[in-house]
Amino acid sequence: MTETESIAYDVVVLGAGPVGENVADRTRAAGLSTAVVESELVGGECSYWACMPSKALLRPVIARADARRLPGLSQAVQGPLDAAAVLARRDEYTSHWHDDGQVRWLDGIGADLYRGHGRLAGPRTVTVTGPDGVSRTLTVRHAVAVCTGTGARLPDLPGLAEVRPWTSREATSAEHVPGRLIVVGGGVVATEMATAYQALGSQVTVLVRGKGLLARMEPFAGELVAEALTEAGAEIRTGTSVESVARENGTVVAVTGAGDRIESDEILFATGRAPRTDDIGLETVGMEPGSWLPVDDTLRVEGSDWLYACGDVNHRALLTHQGKYQARIAGDAIGARAKGEPLQEPAPWGPHAATADHHAVPQVVFTDPEASAVGLSLAEAEQAGHRVRAVDVEFSSVAGAGLYGEGYRGRARMVVDVDERILRGVTFVGPGVGELIHSATVAVAGQVPVDRLWHAVPSYPTISEVWLRLLEAYRG
Structure with a gap:
């Protein structure tokens, strides 16, 4: 390994x-010299193995x-999806x-890119080992921002390495549609990929350790997705x-805890x-290698004044949009801080605190049906000690839902804090x-009083009229 002189940023x-791109964008806007280190592709997991390719696979399905669901159109789309064309469009979407x-x-923003593996080498120091084996040392005047994300966590199962299992990366970048696919898990990746591959022609079997799908959302979300x-x-x-997996010929x-053998192609x-x-x-x-990095609301790692x-990577909310929000x-x-300016008070809307x-x-x-939520579920709100009331309505009561076609099934819930008369969560x-969901996000983040929501009039006939039905149900 060859070592070069150090460079200061x-x-x-x-x-x-x-996430890293947004940090760089804001620090460059503040006039700070900024280097970005990347060991794979600029654009990261979201652009190539997560958000973008998964939604490209799902859009034709949805x-x-x-x-x-629409009479007059339904007969024209009864055939199978062209899986090869869907995969080709996915490839275009990922460049x-x-x-x-x-x-x-x-x-264009004036940030310097270093390709290679970046490692901390003590306080305010980063070494980058490039593909050419050359190691460069970057010294830092103000901040190092760790935006390395997460990878799939695989269970410790006998035979797993030999099976060469798919993770989210393989599922979103696959070059073929397997005839049979086992999906282990019941969360977002599991439900979205089960939706995509079932529609593309796979026979999908979903194995869930828990009681149902989408366990972190309101129970009816997972129930409706499971039905579909x-x-x-x-x-x-x-x-x-x-309990174990193997690849035989x-x-x-896959062998389950009950002793069942389930065969699949992937x-x-x-x-x-x-x-x-x-x-x-x-x-x-x-710090401990492999650990999550706890941070304060300015995203500074606890106990540090520069990291x-x-x-x-900080385990607050494993979502691209939330990471970009934190990055800004x-x-x-x-x-x-670099300019010696005081941070504005975060209570609760200051620009220097990730209160959301x-x-x-x-x-x-992005399943069929879609499930969206913001804030706390009913169970989470109760566990947090809030006095709340859940208000539910079926979308069948909303005129705009009928325009989506026959057999529209869906449900909405708002969780109302009965003391403060604001929304704690919406699903x-x-x-x-x-x-x-963004209208709900504005209501929850802005702590809009329920009484004021009556004056946010939804357009007719759109499915946003569900807000009126929720408020009517709340009023009783």
Whole structure:
């Protein structure tokens, strides 16, 4: 390994995914010299193996499902999806796994890109070992931001390595559609990929250790998604663990805790995420390699005055949009501190504190039906000690839902704090509800009084009229 001279920067960002890019954008806007280190593709997990390719796979699935609900159109879309065309469009959406456009964007904001593996080498120091074996030392005046994200966490199962299981990466970048697919897990990745591959032609079996799908959302969300997957032909087994796996003559065999043998062509494990911090030099600054990085609301790592952690790696909210939100706040806080400016008070709307992480995190699950939620579920609100009331309505009561076609099934819930008369959480399940969630996010983040929501008049006939039905149900 060859070593070169050290180079000084105001800020060094580890990881050039959407989170790292946003940190760099804000620190450059503050006039700080910024280096970004990336060991794979600029654009990160979201652009190439998560958000973008998964939604490219799912969009034709959802569009066909919507069309099949409409008389006059349904007969035109009864055939199978063209799987090869769907995969080809997915490839276009990921720029064929080339990051030239993202690199040009970094160049455009004036950030320096270092390709290679970046590691902390003590306080305010980063070493980068490039593909050519040359090691460069970057010294840092103000901040290092760790934005390395997470990777799939695989269980410790006999035979797993030999099986070569799919994780979310393989599922979103696959070059073929397997005839049979086992999906292990019941969360977002599991339900979205089960939805996609069942529609693309796989026979899907979902194995869930718990009682149902989407356990972190309101129970009815997982129930409605499970019903739709089952009707589409997927098999869902709840309360089922996988004890061992093997590949026999090219066929995957999974053995469950009940002793059942399930055969498949591929097996996808969607069983959680682990932080990518095992080899970034945390031990050189007194921290445990492989650990999550706890932070304060300015995204500064607890106990440090120069180390920041944004996105999945801090374990606050494992969502791209939430990581980008954190990155913008961290970049602005770094810029203010570098200039010796006081941080604005966060109570609760200041620009230097990620307060939404605590009470207004939105999410959309792109299944059919879609499931979207923001804030606390009923159970979470009660566990947090709030006095709350859940208000539920069916979308069948909403005129705009009928325009989506026959057989629209969906439900909405708002969780109302009965003392403060604000919303603690909102959940929508049904076709098209992903586009509703930002209105709920504004209501929850802005702590809009329920009485004031009466004066936010929904347009007729749209599915946003569900807000009126919820308020009417609340009033009784």
